[in-house]
Amino acid sequence: MTQTASTPASAAGAQASGWRQARYLLAENPVSAMAFVLFALILLLALFGPWLVPYDPLATYAGEPLQAPSAAHWFGTDNLGRDVFSRVVVATRLDLSIALVAVALSFVFGSALGAMAGYYGGWIDRLSGRLLDTIMAFPLFVLAMGIVAAAGNTVENIVYATAIINLPFYARMARAEVNVRRNAGFVQAARLSGNSDWRILALHIFPNTLPPMMVQISLNMGWAILNAAGLSFIGLGVRPPTPEWGIMVAEGANFIISGEWWLVVFPGAALVLAVFTFNLLGDGLRDLVDPQRRT
Amino acid sequence: MQPALLDIDDLTIEFATRRGTVTAVEQVRLRLNKGETLGIVGESGSGKSVTSYAIMRILDRAGSIHRGSIRFSGIDLVGANERAMRDLRGREISMIFQNPRAALNPIRTVGKQIEDVLREHAMATRANAREKAIAMLRAVRIANPEGRYHAYPFELSGGMCQRVVIAIALACRPQMLIADEPTTGLDVTTQKAVLDLIKDLTREQRMATLLITHDLGLAAQYCDRIVVMQKGRIVEAADTATLFSSPQHDYTRRLLKATPGPESKVADLLPEGDARRALASPPNPEAPVLLSVEGLSKTFGAPGSPTSHRAVDNLSFKLHQGESLGLVGESGCGKSTTSAMLMRLLDQSAGALWFDGQDIGAIPSKQFARHPLRAQLQMVFQDPTDSLNPRWKVRDAIADPIRRLGGTGDKAQLRRRVEELAENVGLPVELLDRYPHQLSGGQKARVGIARAIALNPKMLILDEPTAALDVSVQAVVLNLLVDLKERLGMSYLFISHDLNVVRLMCDRVMIMQAGRLVEEGSTERLLNAPEHEYTRTLLAAIPNPPVPASA
Amino acid sequence: MRVSNKLKLVLLRLLQAVPALFGIVLVSFLLTRALPGDPAVYFAGPMADEQSIAEIRQQMGLDRPLPLQFFSYIGDLLQGELGQSISTGQPVLTELASRLPASLELTLFALLLSLLVALPLGILAATRPNSWVDHLCRVVVTAGVSLPTFFTGLLLLYIFYFLLGWAPSPMGRLDFAYLPPETVTGSFVIDALLAGDPETARAAFAQLLLPAITLGLFTLAPIARMTRAALIQVLEGEFIRTARAAGLARRKVLYRYGLRNAILPVITTLGMVFSFALGANVLVEKVFAWPGIGSFAVEALVVSDYAAVQGFVLCMAVLFVLLNLLIDVIYTLVDPRVRMES
Secondary structure (H helix, E strand, O other), rough: OOOOOOOOOOOOOHHHHHHHHHHHHHHOHHHHHHHHHHHHHHHHHHHHHHHHHOOOOOOOOOOOOOOOOOOOOOOOOOOOOHHHHHHHHHHHHHHHHHHHHHHHHHHHHHHHHHHHHHHHHEEEHHHHHHHHHHHHHHHHHHHHHHHHHHOOOOOOOOOOOHHHHHHHHHHHHHHHHHHHHOOOOHHHHHOOOOHHHHHHHHHHHHHHHHHHHHHHHHHHHHHHHHHOOOOOOOOOOOOOOOOOOHHHHHHHHHHHOOOHHHHHHHHHHHHHHHHHHHHHHHHHHHHHHHHHHHO | OOOOOOEEEEEEEEEOOOOEEEEEEEEEEEEEOOOOOEEEEEOOOOHHHHHHHHOOOOOOOOEEEEEEEEEEOOOOOOOOOHHHHHEOOOOOEEEOOOOOOOOOOOOOOOHHHHHHHHHHHHOOOOHHHHHHHHHHHHHHOOOOHHHHOOHHHHHHHHHHHHHHHHHHOOOOOOOOOEEEOOOOOOOHHHEEEEEEEEHHHHHHOOOEEEEEEEEEHHHHHHHHHHHHHOOEEEEEEHHHHHHOOOOHHHHHHHHHHOOOOOOOOOOHHHHOOOOOOOOOOOOOOOOOOOOOOOEEEEOOOOOOOOOOOEEEEEEEEEOOOOOOOEEOOOOOOOOHHHHHHHHHOOOOOOOEEEEEOOOHHOHHHHOOOHHHHHEEEEEOOOOOOOOOOOOOOOOHHHHHHHHHHHHHHHHHHHHHHHHHHHOOOOOOHHHOOOOHHOOHHHHHHHHHHHHHHOOOOOOOEEOOOOOOOOOOHHHHHHHHHHHHHHHHOOEEEEEEOOOHHHHHOOOOOEEOOOEEEEEEEEEHHHHHHHOOOOHHHHHHHOOOOOOOOOO | OOOHHHHHHHHHHHHHHHHHHHHHHHHHHHHOOOOOOEEEHHHHHOOOOOHHHHHHHHHOOOOOHHHHHHHHHHHHOOOOHHHHHHHOOEEEHHHHHHHHHHHHHHHHHHHHHHHHHHHHHHHHHHOOOOOHHHHHHHHHHHHHHHHHHHHHHHHHHHHHHOOOOOOOOOOOOOOOOOOEEEEOOOOOHHHHHHOHHHHHHHHHHHHHHHHHHHHHHHHHHHHHHHHHHHHHHHHHOHHHHHHHOOOOOOOHHHHHHHHHHHHHHHHHHHHHOOOOOOOOHHHHHHHHOOOOOOHHHHHHHOOOOOOHHHOOOOOOOHHHHHHHHHHHHHHHHHOOEEEEEO
């Protein structure tokens, strides 16, 4: 259904034109370009954070609690005298990994389930539909709370809970994308060419569903980070004194009404920045994948 | 000479795109008099629709009138402000579009939608709007107009939706009607009904009509004068008889030739001397039977349940080796279901299928994918874009059946074979490394054909292989198909709704209606002396261009 | 004929909520009984010794086979038996019932706020692409989905309570200086007004405003985004072109043809928005010490009061199903195309 039927004069492959398209969009849309830069920065902090920070994020300095931001402590210190900057930077890895693993899990299982349901229909479809409906019948954050509370208050369970509540998004998307292509001409042609069902699904249909899925992954990363931070904010999963953005905001909450703003603002801002980056990235990818549906 | 109702001069329209400004319409000049019907004919991208949008001043945001004037009964439409235009639209100039179902508000009853126009232009009051809307529905010959007044578009057929659109357009008795491909996508019989309706109503009200179409035959039948557009320019303008008897411009001549008529042969579609012209050999009645179908039926839904629907009902026929058999019917008649069963993509509910002496009907469709006979039964699909995987290179698309069924593991050999196939279908070899979206419609059609013949099948089902193509491309592809059939000795089952194309391509024809075969016979006999009432209706509905005097 | 058809469809929608409710009950049962670990330990709480755990196990029937346990679990639920909260000593049902009005007041008021802002914002952005409203909409939408509610809440507190002193202290629904009004609707603001006590109503409203804005900011984004996207898509539709070609006035094209179609996907999105709102509600309640079921659950989590948490999850899920049901019914009434499928 692409409307770009016009033939580019050069014989360059779609890969090259894809890159050109990407470069063009980045140049035209500086916001997406910024998102890519921020993403690289966050990735860097997650990988090398512990070696970059000036202080041990766990070390307490009883002598200097609740210091406002200064040259020595850029983001100030908390009530135990720990350096907020170091804690914020080191927390990047944990927050990012929770979200990444959760999203990866829900992508793999969700899209496999959805693709099967969309391709075969019938009882697989009905069964998976029931399962997803049941998950979606809960307010998702509340379900995550329930799962973590029941399965045990650990970081792994935060990951599983986040993966479970994200699963329906991938499954439904994969189902819809596979379903519209199930009887497309090229799929029928593949059948006539002697391809088996799983081959058609894996090699012919699934690659076509990837672009919208990538957008979903990016947007979902932001949401997963928010969820995990929200859970630790109410005391689930990550335990103090581990540095993690949600828990740091929770600890700082007691001091906000007495004016020690930096305990909340810096970890909160880091959280916002990370989520913001993934959301912008998702929007940018959407432009790349589907220029007609730019929002 | 009285002043024209519509007078367009030097109209140039530009579109701002990512690649810079594109001129869609250039220096167009045309006149339309009161009560006259003018056809604008052109292939896709000729700028015919854009011109009509400019008259209504409803171009997309990206498009703008760069130069020129449009005058409608003395009013300058290019300079008119939006308020003045709104007053004219629907009251003085109306427009109807293709795809009638999408042209109606899906969640408003059709009666209300007619009332909206009447009330907007003060042609009705709150008290009598409903009565007038029902009168309009009656005028466009909708049965039970009082009941249909409450219907939503999704409850009506495509043809009925187009009648409602016409009712909206004509409700305020405008002086001019613009019809932009009003029947594209509708069945021929519906097409005829809709166009006859437009003709009758505009005659009655002495309205001028601008009919925009890609179909020369259609324009010939309904228009007093015709302008031919190509790449944004008018190449020729003449009254209908003159245009067909002595076309002046080369493009017009080619277009006329490429439009299949009742007398043409497939080679005639291409200019004389064109190397691609193909000649079909006469049918051989002695040839052995290749495919034999007996009592083929397909029922969807549980038998006996109210939703159960018999799509194909007790179909029997034979296809001989080297024969080309046509299967003709309107949408929903069961053509596609039939072809899916013949291709073994779908299991039949009842009936037997014998192919090349083997009972393939007994093999479930799931297992047929790996059956040796799979290679012998191939298909060319209707929509060349939809039938190519957008993420696969052309080379891989053609190679796929050979890899899966051809048993060729040798890379160099495979490469040679794919290039040979490309040559066979007239596809430049350098295009093999492109992706489908980088090809034109005709090129994509060739890829589809190359893939279908990759395994040297004995039988090919051609499912409206040219329905999505412009006539000049269709001419080339049809000749290619005839040529390949001769060279490779294939049998064709040619599925189409277009009897003129079937006439060119087929030795025998079957007419299908509501899942049943209603008539079958040699093309010659069936089209010249149809026996069944339905065949006669179909034949009468085809718009035919007048036979050029020179032929 | 049409009316009775609609009625049938609405009844069908009600029936379709039954499997969802069953799923919820099954999941919440599985969460308690089928997970690794001993539920008796959870229910007994952290202070329990061997003997009390064993007692609880027998008392809960945990020594019986799972299907039997499930039936008695359903039986308990039907009688409103959700167990005892160990932190307060009260039946969980009583606790939830007394706190639910506070949560509802907050959530519904926040939704109302965000609808009032998001719909006009989305409409303006869609009808004036690339204008300042469009850009504002884009910023609000992206910021709205990126801001964690607990962070927004704390930030607003810092600005409006600590720096400016405009907001009252974040200590629940009503300052200690006032007496809660007599319960009619459960909303302090409305009840106080009904009781003819504008002073208390004002005080309750002041307490409500900041948490509601916090929650509203979060739900605003998806609504505005969907409104804008849906309206843009509808306005590109062919029937809009027909309406324009028929010379209909701009307002009529926009509202009668555009918006009425665009509102359908927005209604569908509301389901997701409710899901977000009920989840975020928990966080907002914690930040503002709002005495609803969310903060009750958070307190219960801290002391591993499992019966309370489970009751809370069940209560939220049922609430969500009811809200979705409402959306479905509205949709059924608005869209003529909804048929009796499935």
